[in-house]
Amino acid sequence: MAILRVEPLTTARALRGPFDYRRPEAMEAVGVGSVVRVPFGPRRLLGVVVEVADASELPPERLAEPIEALEAGATPELVRLGLWVAREYCSTPSRGLQLVLPPGTGTGSGGRTTRAKTELRAEIQPAGEAALDNGERLGSKQRAVLEALRAGEMSSGELATAIGSDRATLRRLEGRGLIATRSASVRRAPSESGLRGDADRPQLLPEQEEAVAAMVAALDGEAGAPTKLLLHGVTGSGKTEVYLAAVEAALERGRGAIVLVPEIGLAPQAVARFRARLGDRFAVLHSALSAGERYDEWRRLRSGEAGVCVGPRSAVFAPVRDLGLIVVDEEHDPSYKQEGDPTYDARAVARKRAEDLGAVLVAGTATPRPESWLELPRLELPRRVDGRRMPPVHLVDMREADPRSGPIHAETWEALEDVRAAGAKAIVMINRRGFAPWLTCRSCGHHWDCPNCDVSLIVHRHSGRLVCHHCAHSEGAPRACPECGSTTLSQAGAGTERIEQLLAERLDPMPVLRLDSDTAAERGAHARILARFDELPSAVLVGTQMVAKGHDFPEVTLSAILDADATLRFPDFRAEERTFAMVAQLAGRSGRGEAGGEVIVQTLAPNAPSIEHAARHDSAGFLERELTRREVLRYPPFSHLTRINLSAEREDKLEAAATAVAGDLRRALPKGSELLGPAPMFRVRNRHRRRILIKAEDRAGTVNAVRDVVEAKVGDRSLKDVAIGVDVDPQ
Ligand code: ADP
Ligand code: ZN
Ligand code: ZN
Numbered sequence: 088m089a090i091l092r093v094e095p096l097t098t099a100r101a102l103r104g105p106f107d108y109r110r111p112e113a114m115e116a117v118g119v120g121s122v123v124r125v126p127f128g129p130r131r132l133l134g135v136v137v138e139v140a141d142a143s144e145l146p147p148e149r150l151a152e153p154i155e156a157l158e159a160g161a162t163p164e165l166v167r168l169g170l171w172v173a174r175e176y177c178s179t180p181s182r183g184l185q186l187v188l189p190p191g192t193g194t195g196s197g198g199r200t201t202r203a204k205t206e207l208r209a210e211i212q213p214a215g216e217a218a219l220d221n222g223e224r225l226g227s228k229q230r231a232v233l234e235a236l237r238a239g240e241m242s243s244g245e246l247a248t249a250i251g252s253d254r255a256t257l258r259r260l261e262g263r264g265l266i267a268t269r270s271a272s273v274r275r276a277p278s279e280s281g282l283r284g285d286a287d288r289p290q291l292l293p294e295q296e297e298a299v300a301a302m303v304a305a306l307d308g309e310a311g312a313p314t315k316l317l318l319h320g321v322t323g324s325g326k327t328e329v330y331l332a333a334v335e336a337a338l339e340r341g342r343g344a345i346v347l348v349p350e351i352g353l354a355p356q357a358v359a360r361f362r363a364r365l366g367d368r369f370a371v372l373h374s375a376l377s378a379g380e381r382y383d384e385w386r387r388l389r390s391g392e393a394g395v396c397v398g399p400r401s402a403v404f405a406p407v408r409d410l411g412l413i414v415v416d417e418e419h420d421p422s423y424k425q426e427g428d429p430t431y432d433a434r435a436v437a438r439k440r441a442e443d444l445g446a447v448l449v450a451g452t453a454t455p456r457p458e459s460w461l462e463l464p465r466l467e468l469p470r471r472v473d474g475r476r477m478p479p480v481h482l483v484d485m486r487e488a489d490p491r492s493g494p495i496h497a498e499t500w501e502a503l504e505d506v507r508a509a510g511a512k513a514i515v516m517i518n519r520r521g522f523a524p525w526l527t528c529r530s531c532g533h534h535w536d537c538p539n540c541d542v543s544l545i546v547h548r549h550s551g552r553l554v555c556h557h558c559a560h561s562e563g564a565p566r567a568c569p570e571c572g573s574t575t576l577s578q579a580g581a582g583t584e585r586i587e588q589l590l591a592e593r594l595d596p597m598p599v600l601r602l603d604s605d606t607a608a609e610r611g612a613h614a615r616i617l618a619r620f621d622e623l624p625s626a627v628l629v630g631t632q633m634v635a636k637g638h639d640f641p642e643v644t645l646s647a648i649l650d651a652d653a654t655l656r657f658p659d660f661r662a663e664e665r666t667f668a669m670v671a672q673l674a675g676r677s678g679r680g681e682a683g684g685e686v687i688v689q690t691l692a693p694n695a696p697s698i699e700h701a702a703r704h705d706s707a708g709f710l711e712r713e714l715t716r717r718e719v720l721r722y723p724p725f726s727h728l729t730r731i732n733l734s735a736e737r738e739d740k741l742e743a744a745a746t747a748v749a750g751d752l753r754r755a756l757p758k759g760s761e762l763l764g765p766a767p768m769f770r771v772r773n774r775h776r777r778r779i780l781i782k783a784e785d786r787a788g789t790v791n792a793v794r795d796v797v798e799a800k801v802g803d804r805s806l807k808d809v810a811i812g813v814d815v816d817p818q
Contacts, residue, residue: 105137123154135184314447419454520603
């Protein structure tokens, strides 16, 4: 008798399987990866079969049987992967498994409401033909149905529209043997963005050919061919074209592929190109699809009907058959790391999955991460496809600027006016949305802070409100100071709204479009703003980092970043890396057309290595230097980091818990690891916060120690008001 080991799908950290069930005869097909509903004490729970065994430690009469098996399940390979993620990122088996199950599976006693959609299809039978020919007695609807079916099979929906027949009509005809019906599945296909991708294959450049050849050699398992590769290509060097060729090579060899992109909304051009080139073999998985669409796309991949999946980080778990290739496009992008539990990094999961399956891993970017630079063999695409030079980057030192002249330097204004005179386009980026980040009373110095968080409220002119960027708090913008009644309030600093206003005033009549999470909040707004910018003969696009990503406008001759060191001021070891990528990516948006282009970088830190190297388009120089710095400071890739985040409403309770956790960790951590903190963080949503950081060489040992300590604390009732989260490999 077969025993099913079932891991319950639950959100409770304490409930941990697997539990044994008897497999009834009728469930022969149930195996590893199947989703089953099982009795669990007085309850019913969903669970995943993680193992099929011959015997249980419990006597057979003590074992229950599953109540039912759900329509679709994961594969054994995906079950292993989900459980690996759970271990690797200090999470629970249930949360790891949820990542690999069909979309909409659910947890607990709930369960999937999404199913395959079917329709009834009807076909005429010889008896039906005869009935028409012999003028047998038939109702008028019945006759009309038979006549329609003479031309070929139809669905009940089509018949209802054409004739007005209902199911009862069909049932009666079927009862008389005049037609036959069957139920067939219908695909709910994701709608297309409207952007049309080019289906033609360009003649690849020699360096593109070389990169594809290296990937093909890896696919073919040629001796000595590395199976993990870094495709380092400047912006516009034709990386996407290389991915497409590699994906086609995988398909020709009967293998599937996954292409990860940072955020699907930011990559409509790339998605359209994949769709146009791959046709039916293409599937897309992301959260903007309806539940039914996602489920159907997932099943098309699971069945092998589609062989290529494009999607954001969660697509790394796509059930692609015979997976041969995983591409991580823009591999430097922070969105590959999941913020919530499990805090997995899709780049690390891609690597693990590729290693387990003998698939090829390709990470591509213009601005590689130091980790990838150090660890992966490189393929270089050093020039733009169109043969144009990278645009010159001009650093503007804001330390010497007169603060009264505002956030846009005179040199930047001059360049913008040249763009207007030439009838061209410019992109202007600033790292903050809203109008102004500080509101203070000029008479008494009163300052507007968020009541729930230790941060300033940001003035949003457009909505007329003060908004907190860390919680949901917002309040009407004041006319007067609540302390002294003065009406002279000062709005200091600048955000996207202020820049938009300044540009519109000075550059009139050139249109100014703003792109940030406020203007892009509405569904489809992001693509609309970009489309409008594309159509206008001459315009300025101003916004946050969104303006630096994933698009290609040849008429842009100037890109400017107003606060290049804003990201540098974050107390984070990745600040340098982020700043470099941001400046280099923005620079890549300029000068893609005939008119060439330039880049202006306003900064208070013109000598910062990240900014200097980005200004010279010198990735190699930056990365070598950055790696040396990280080695000295023992940061990744020269160590592994684990962060423990604690928060509570009461600071005394939090302090006690943080001290206790740190003490337990010091005792439990493997030798050679270093514990920093607990360090206070600013309060958010009325919760005080503390952070503990561990640097270690022994990753597995650290994760195990952290798991034991944290689980013991989570079970400790005196700490029930303290939230404890673990972030392995924080970004
Ligand atoms: P990247 O991903 O490196 O930014 P893309 O692959 O998007 O670059 O290529 C930039 C543009 O150049 C695209 O419009 C693409 O169709 C075109 N392109 C790429 N390779 C070639 C080639 N070999 N010949 C002509 N055009 C190409
Ligand atoms: Zn005042
Ligand atoms: Zn707040």
